[in-house]
Amino acid sequence: MSSTTDMPCRPVRSGRRWEAVLTILSHAALAFGAAIMIVPFYWMVITSLSEPGSAFSTSSIDWLPRTLRWQNYEEAINRMAADGMGFWRLYANSLIVAAVGTFGQVLTSSMAAYAFARLRFPGREPLFVGYLATMMVPGSVTLVPVFAVVRALGWVNTYWALIVPGIFSPWGTFMLRQFFLSLPRELEESARIDGASLTQIYTRVTLPLARTALATLATFTFMGFWGSFMWPLIVTVTPELRTLPIGLTVFTQRYSTEYSLLMAASVMATLPAIVVFLFNQRYFIESIKLQGIKG
Amino acid sequence: MRDSRREALTAYLFLLPNFVGFVVFTAGPVLASLYLAFTRWDLFSPPSWVGLRNFSGLLGFSRTSEDSTSILGLFRVPYAANDPFFWQYLYNTGYMMLAIPFTLMGSLALALALNRRMRGMVVYRTLYFMPTITAGVAVLVLWKWLYNTDLGLINTILSRAGVEHPPDWLGSSSWSKPALMLMGLVMGVGGTSMILYLAALQGVPRDLYEAAEIDGASGFQQFLRITWPLIAPTTFFLGIMSIIGGFQGGFMQAYVMTGGGPAGSTTTMEYYIYQKAFTVFNMGYASAIAWVLFVIILGFSLATWKYGGRSVQYH
Numbered sequence: 001m002s003s004t005t006d007m008p009c010r011p012v013r014s015g016r017r018w019e020a021v022l023t024i025l026s027h028a029a030l031a032f033g034a035a036i037m038i039v040p041f042y043w044m045v046i047t048s049l050s051e052p053g054s055a056f057s058t059s060s061i062d063w064l065p066r067t068l069r070w071q072n073y074e075e076a077i078n079r080m081a082a083d084g085m086g087f088w089r090l091y092a093n094s095l096i097v098a099a100v101g102t103f104g105q106v107l108t109s110s111m112a113a114y115a116f117a118r119l120r121f122p123g124r125e126p127l128f129v130g131y132l133a134t135m136m137v138p139g140s141v142t143l144v145p146v147f148a149v150v151r152a153l154g155w156v157n158t159y160w161a162l163i164v165p166g167i168f169s170p171w172g173t174f175m176l177r178q179f180f181l182s183l184p185r186e187l188e189e190s191a192r193i194d195g196a197s198l199t200q201i202y203t204r205v206t207l208p209l210a211r212t213a214l215a216t217l218a219t220f221t222f223m224g225f226w227g228s229f230m231w232p233l234i235v236t237v238t239p240e241l242r243t244l245p246i247g248l249t250v251f252t253q254r255y256s257t258e259y260s261l262l263m264a265a266s267v268m269a270t271l272p273a274i275v276v277f278l279f280n281q282r283y284f285i286e287s288i289k290l291q292g293i294k295g
Numbered sequence: 296m297r298d299s300r301r302e303a304l305t306a307y308l309f310l311l312p313n314f315v316g317f318v319v320f321t322a323g324p325v326l327a328s329l330y331l332a333f334t335r336w337d338l339f340s341p342p343s344w345v346g347l348r349n350f351s352g353l354l355g356f357s358r359t360s361e362d363s364t365s366i367l368g369l370f371r372v373p374y375a376a377n378d379p380f381f382w383q384y385l386y387n388t389g390y391m392m393l394a395i396p397f398t399l400m401g402s403l404a405l406a407l408a409l410n411r412r413m414r415g416m417v418v419y420r421t422l423y424f425m426p427t428i429t430a431g432v433a434v435l436v437l438w439k440w441l442y443n444t445d446l447g448l449i450n451t452i453l454s455r456a457g458v459e460h461p462p463d464w465l466g467s468s469s470w471s472k473p474a475l476m477l478m479g480l481v482m483g484v485g486g487t488s489m490i491l492y493l494a495a496l497q498g499v500p501r502d503l504y505e506a507a508e509i510d511g512a513s514g515f516q517q518f519l520r521i522t523w524p525l526i527a528p529t530t531f532f533l534g535i536m537s538i539i540g541g542f543q544g545g546f547m548q549a550y551v552m553t554g555g556g557p558a559g560s561t562t563t564m565e566y567y568i569y570q571k572a573f574t575v576f577n578m579g580y581a582s583a584i585a586w587v588l589f590v591i592i593l594g595f596s597l598a599t600w601k602y603g604g605r606s607v608q609y610h
Contacts, residue, residue: 026408027415033405034422036481041425043448044437112313121303127310134321138543138592140568141585144331144578145324148338168316198305227431229547230565234573245432249551252436259440266433277428281421284428288490 048072048263072264079261080251084239087268090247097162097232097243098225104163105221106214109172114202116173117180118188128177131170143230150235161235162243166225172217179213180206212286219280220287226273244269331582338576349583352377380559380567381584387472388563392541394476399533401484403526406492407518420493423485430482435551438478439465465553468560475548475561488533495529496522535599542592564588 049068077087115121116128146165155161183206191201207214232243242250248269255261277284332349336342356364356374363375376382405423409416426434441448442464453461464474499522507517545563549555555562555570562570564584572581 023411023413026411030408030419034419037422037426037485040437040441043441047440108313108316111309115306115309119302119306120299121306130322131317134325137325138589140543140565141328141589142321142324144572144582145327146320149319149324165320168313168320170317170321173313198302230569248432252551262436263440266436269433270429273428274425285490288487289494
C-alpha cells in the first residue's frame with residue numbers, strides 16, 4: 001500500500017490504467033481494513049442479543065442469530081438500577097459534567113486568550129511563559145496535589161470535583177490565543193473607533209469571528225470530559241455521582257462473566273457518542289487538527 | 296495614559312477566572328507535587344520530610360548477599376533494586392510503546408490510501424475513525440471479550456483456522472502485553488494520526504508530483520523523495536506526542552481489562568502511580584514516581600527534538 005501516491009488524476013495518458021488498478025487495490029485494502037474495524041462492533045451487538053452464557057461455543061460462530069434477546073438490555077438496565085446506578089443517571093451525570101465543564105473551559109480560556117492576544121498589560125509575557133511551561137507537565141504529576149486541593153475544599157464526591165479542575169487546562173488558553181492572533185485586527189480597530197468597549201469588542205467581534213475555533217475547542221474538551229476515567233474514579237464514591245465510564249466499569253467488575261449483559265451495557269454506552277459523531281463529523285475532525293497545531 | 300491603565304485593568308479582569316484556576320489546579324499543584332516527592336504523606340496526618348528517601352527507594356540498588364541482578368544477561372552483580380516493581384513497570388511501559396512506530400506507519404498507509412480521489416472515501420474515513428470515537432471502557436470490555444480464551448472471537452477464529460492451542464491472551468504474562476498492543480494498533484490506526492497525516496498529505500503541492508512524473512519517477516520514488524520528506528514534520532510531531540502519551544498511558548486498560556496483571560505484566564507507570572497514591576495512600580512516593588516519569592519524558596522529548604529534528608525540513 002505504501003507505493004500508492006496521492007495523485008488524484010495523472011496527466012500522463014499511460015498512467016490511466018495503472019491508476020484504475022491502484023484504485024481497485026486501494027478499495028480492496030481499505031474494505032478489508034474496514035472489516036477488521038467493524039467486525040468487533042458487530043460481534044459486540046450480536047453478543048448483546050444472545051442467550052446469556054450459553055450461546056457461544058468455540059465450534060460455531062452464529063453470525064446471523066435467529067433469536068434476538070432484546071430482554072438483555074432491559075436486564076442490564078435493571079441490574080444497574082439495582083446497584084443504585086440508573087442508566088439514565090449515568091448518562092445525565094456524564095452529560096452535565098461534560099457540558100458544564102466545556103462551557104467553563106471555553107468561556108474562561110477565551111477570556112484569558114483574548115487578554116493574552118489583544119490587550120497590553122504589565123506581566124503579560126512572563127505570565128504566558130508560565131502557562132506554556134506547565135503544559136509539558138504530565139497529569140500524573142499534579143494528580144495528588146489536585147486531589148488534596150479538592151479534598152481540602154470539601155469537594156470529594158460532588159459535581160464540583162468532577163467539573164472544576166478539568167476546566168482550567170492551559171491548552172485551551174494557548175490554542176485560542178494562537179487563533180485570536182491570526183484574526184485580522186481591522187474589525188476590532190474600527191469597533192474601537194466607533195466607541196465600543198473592550199468587553200463589547202470581545203463579545204461582539206472576536207468571539208463571533210472565532211466561532212469555528214470555539215466549536216472545535218468545545219468538541220475537543222467535551223470529548224475529554226466524556227471519556228475521562230481516572231479522575232472521576234478517584235473523586236466519586238457513591239453510585240449517584242458516577243459517570244458513564246465509571247458506572248460501566250463497576251458493572252463490568254460485578255458481572256464479569258455475563259458477556260451478553262456486559263455487551264448490552266457497552267452498546268448502550270457507546271451509541272450516543274457514535275450518533276453525535278455521525279452528525280458532527282466536521283467538528284470532530286477539526287478538533288483533531290487543532291490538537292495537531294498545539295505542538 | 297488612562298486608556299492603557301484601563302486596558303490593563305480589563306485584561307486582569309479577563310484573566311482572573313482562568314488565572315485563579317491555573318494557580319489552584321495547575322501551577323500550585325506542580326510545585327506542591329515537587330515538595331511532596333520529598334515527603335511521606337498518607338493524606339491524613341501532615342506530610343513529613345524524608346529528604347531523598349523516596350527517590351533512593353525508587354531508583355536505588357542495595358548490596359545483597361548473593362549475585363541477584365543480571366546486567367544485560369551477561370553477568371550478575373550482588374545488588375538488588377530497592378523497588379523491583381518500578382523497573383518492571385518501566386519495562387512494561389517501554390515495551391508497549393514499541394507499538395508506536397507500527398501504529399504510525401499504519402496510519403500513514405491508511406492516509407495514503409484515503410488521499411486518493413475516489414468514491415466512498417468519507418465512508419472509509421468514518422469507519423476507521425469509529426474506534427477513536429467509541430474509545431473508552433465499553434470498547435475495552437469488548438476487547439476483553441474478544442480475547443476471552445475459550446469463547447472469544449479471536450480464539451474461535453484461530454482454532455477454526457487450525458491453531459491447536461491459541462494463546463490465553465490476557466491470562467498469560469507473555470501474551471498480555473502483545474494483546475494490549477494489538478488492540479491499541481487496531482483501535483488507534485484510523486484515529487488522530489491518520490487525520491493529521493491526511494491533512495499533511497493534502498498540503499503537499501501537486502506540481503511537485505507532476506514535475507516528478509515528467510522526469511519519469513515511479514510512484515514509490517515519488518513517495519520517497521517528495522511525500523515522505525514533506526510530511527516529516529507531521530511524523531515528527533506525532534512521534535513526539537505518541538512517546539509522551541505512551542509514557543503516561545495504560546491506566547484504563549490495566550484497570551478495566553487486566554488489573555495490571557497477570558504478575559504485573561500490564562502495569563504501566565501511570566497505573567503504578569495510581570496504586571501508590573490511591574490504594575496504599577503513599578502520596579509522597581507516588582509524587583516521586585511522577586517526577587521521575589516527568590524527567591524521563593522530558594529527556595526523551597529533548598532527545599527526539601535534538602536528533603530527530605535534524606532530519607526534518609520545515610517548509
